[in-house]
Amino acid sequence: MTTDSTPAISPPAIFKQILKPGFLAFFLLTWIIANTSAADSKSPLIPIGAARVDITPDYPVRLSGYGSRTAWNDGVEQKLWARALVIGDKEPVVMVTVDSIAVPGSIAELAAKQLKDKFGISRARVVLAGTHSHNAPHPARDYLPTIFATSLSEEEWRAVDRYGQQMLQGIVQAVSMAIQKQKPCSLSWAQGSAGFAVNRRKVKNVASTQVDHALPLLAARDEKGEVVAMLVNYACHCTTLGAVNYVCGDWAGYASDGMEQDHEGAVGLVMIGCGADANPRDRGNGKLAVTKSHGTEIAREVQRLLGKKMIPLKALPEVKFQFVDLPLEAAPSRAEIEQTAATDKRSQRRHLAQRLLKKMDSGEALATTVSLPVQTWRFGNALAMVFLGGEVVVDYALKLKQIYGPDRLWVSAYCNDTPCYIPSVRILNEGGYEADFSMIYYAKPARFQPQVEPTLLKSITAMLPDNWQKQNK
Ligand SMILES: [Zn+2]
Incomplete structure (x- = not known):
């Protein structure tokens, strides 16, 4: 026997019910609630604004990222932008993403100071991130100083200085415009994925497979x-794209384009995670169609996530910021450096040795540590965002997701400075580009000590409270 407490209604009675005004109002209200996303119905409104400023050079520049390039850029394929997102009005948090190889520490700190002076926004509340496009201008003399086989000419360095100024002004202007455009918005986030990143390492014929395909999205409506x-x-x-010599934002630029075309007037910002040892699948010399398809893959996933129920973020985040000193191995002796400067076959290695000798001659000590900016934004128990400087390998994101769980953690790299690669103990043990040769491009006198990994992980976990760990969710 079954029981049913609902009284049976005959078809004509149903039509009579539907025609009653009270039922119609109830039906309309139910429809409105069902068609409003969870984020919109549950999030309090926060003043939020976003803007972008064109920072494409209209003069010849030297592109960064590949040491093999020897000439001025050959035209512009896609414009470059500084994009800003400002959340909150009294004590806002600011996210700036720049279509650039990096926002070097020297430019990041100047920008942060100007934002403090103009708008009273403290350093800890500002994130300055580069998309790591290798088709953007070299932005500063002190960034990747020994990437090129021979030093740039003075005319080329002056173009670097000019572009650095243009980037700085673009960042500050984008933030100013975003503040002016603020309006009440709800904020929410969701976790998606994209599949085109592949681990690029192959050391002693052993290919690495570690990769992080997460695509977290933060959205303001x-x-x-x-x-x-x-x-x-x-x-x-x-x-x-590979080492072609024209200006372009690469896949991140096309991802932004795709998002901005899908939502007219909106701004689509792209950050790069711990992808220092990951390359896009099927990359190569000027593959523009493939580059655009990678951008489209990101924009499509954003559209899918926006159509789903997203997790509301109800208040501004708690922010923390610090510089962490990461230990380098001892530098070679002066005799060894002199030998390298005189005889090494790799021109970048000779270039670095000459630079180190110049430093020693002027009485300057060689670096024993790398100072890395580490920043966190924590939105209650819903989401923690970790922003690391440097080219950080994937092991760090995977380990942090083991600690905190993958479903409420966001880990970005290339934030606030990019002083060099940040390898893990595994990668230091294996050797290869991310552990060794890349340090020459970044003008570091030696590779990292294995303590780099526990030191960095400890500094991050100290910035997120103990009770926020996975088991206590
Ligand atoms: Zn890189």
Whole structure:
């Protein structure tokens, strides 16, 4: 026997019920609730604004990222932008992403100071991230100083200085415009994925497989539900194009284009995760169609996530910022450096040795540590965002996700400075580009000590509270 407490209603009675005004109002209300996303219905409104400023050079520049390039750029394929997202009005947090190989520490600190002076925003509340496009201008004399086989000419260095100024002004202007455009918005996030990142390492014929395909999305919508800003993070080098010599934002630039075309007037910001040892699949010499397809893959996943129920973020994040000293091995002796400067076959190695000798001659000590900016934004128990400087390998993101769980953690690299690669103990043991040769491009006198990994992980976990760990969710 079954029981049913609902009284049976005959078909004509149903039509009579539907026609009653009270039933119609109830039906309309139910429809409105069902068609409003969870984020919109549950998030309090926060003043949020986003803007972008064109920072494409209209003069010859030297592109960064590949030491093999020897000439001025050959035209512009895609414009470059500084994009800003400003969340909150009294004590806002600011995210800036720049279509650039990096935002060097020297430019990041100047920008942060100007934002403090103009708008009273403290350093800890500002994130300055590069997309790591290898088709953007070299931005500063002190960034990747020994990437080129021979030093640039003075005319080329002056173009570097000019572009650095243009980037700095673009960053500050984008933030200023985003503040002016602020309006009440809801904020929410969701976790998606994209599949084109592949681990690029092969050492002694053993290929690494570690990869992080997570694509977290932070979205701001206005009172009408229109998307105002989208911020995504993906752990992959921005190098689908390869070493062609024209200006382009690479896959990150096309991902932003795709998001901004899907939502007219909105701003699509792209950050790069711990993808220092990941390259895009099927990359190569000027593959523009493949580059665009990688951008489209990101924009499509953003569209899918926006159509789903997203997790509301109800208040501004708690922010923390510090510089952490990461230990280097002892530098070679002066005799060894002199030998390298005189005889090494690799021109970058000779170039670095000459630079180190110059430093020693002027009485300057060689570096024993690398100072890395580490920053966190924690939105209650819903989401923690970790922003690391440097080219950070995937092991760090995977280990942090083991500690905190993958479903409420966001880990970005290339933030606030990119002083060099940040290898893990595994990669230091294996050797290869990310452990060794890349340190020459970044003008470091030696590789990292194995303590680099526990030192960095400890500094991050100290910035997120103990009770926030996975088991206590
Ligand atoms: Zn890189």
